[in-house]
Amino acid sequence: MAGLASLRCSSRAFCEQPLLAEHCRVYIYNVALRLGVPIKGAAGLRDGIEIFPRQDRLAPGEFGNALRGPLGVHRANNHRYWFYDAGSDITSQLAYLKNLKKLSEAELTRLSLGMTIPDEFLRKPTTIELPRRNPDPNRKQFSILDFVQKPRRKASGNYYTQCPSCAQTGHDRAGDNLAISVSDSRKYKCWAGCTKEMIRAAVGQPIPIRRP
Numbered sequence: 092m093a094g095l096a097s098l099r100c101s102s103r104a105f106c107e108q109p110l111l112a113e114h115c116r117v118y119i120y121n122v123a124l125r126l127g128v129p130i131k132g133a134a135g136l137r138d139g140i141e142i143f144p145r146q147d148r149l150a151p152g153e154f155g156n157a158l159r160g161p162l163g164v165h166r167a168n169n170h171r172y173w174f175y176d177a178g179s180d181i182t183s184q185l186a187y188l189k190n191l192k193k194l195s196e197a198e199l200t201r202l203s204l205g206m207t208i209p210d211e212f213l214r215k216p217t218t219i220e221l222p223r224r225n226p227d228p229n230r231k232q233f234s235i236l237d238f239v240q241k242p243r244r245k246a247s248g249n250y251y252t253q254c255p256s257c258a259q260t261g262h263d264r265a266g267d268n269l270a271i272s273v274s275d276s277r278k279y280k281c282w283a284g285c286t287k288e289m290i291r292a293a294v295g296q297p298i299p300i301r302r303p
């Protein structure tokens with residue numbers, strides 16, 4: 092796909108070299124299903140593992156969602172999560188990670204041969220009602236800027252402010268997860284991966300869904 096850069100997962104803790112995000116995602120979805128590990132989002136599940144990155148590829152100038160690296164501190168609760176198979180201290184954890192067998196590109200290709208991301212996890216197109224011809228010229232179109240805090244900064248064509256959906260769950264305390272295009276406020280994106288539907292619901296302006 093022209094203009095789209097494929098993402099690579101570059102964790103040296105687990106891989107010999109940076110590997111295509113798409114291949115890693117396909118493999119992890121399939122392994123989790125085989126092991127019966129619940130995946131958030133499956134059949135409306137609210138709890139379960141989340142699979143990152145959420146994107147296979149990005150358009151120029153786009154960023155993927157933010158994610159916490161292994162042994163990183165979770166910003167919501169200030170906890171560091173340890174791997175179960177080693178002692179709860181940095182030295183043991185690093186020694187454990189260093190000794191793990193690293194996945195190579197050839198192995199990943201072999202392991203994920205013929206697999207695809209299960210249908211239920213593919214992003215489904217949401218049916219969104221097209222804006223009706225507005226009979227009242229004074230009625231304003233929805234603008235996200237009317238519902239968020241005053242942007243903290245402006246960079247590379249975007250405003251940055253707190254994501255209302257993240258804020259609902261006590262996240263984005265730094266107040267800069269939501270990028271809003273300066274030239275067109277209809278374009279906005281949460282770095283932590285909240286969908287437009289989640290953001291609109293969080294500001295009390297849910298996207299109308301066409302009823303059958």
Ligand SMILES: [Zn+2]
Nearest residue numbers: 254257281285
């Ligand atoms: Zn968010």
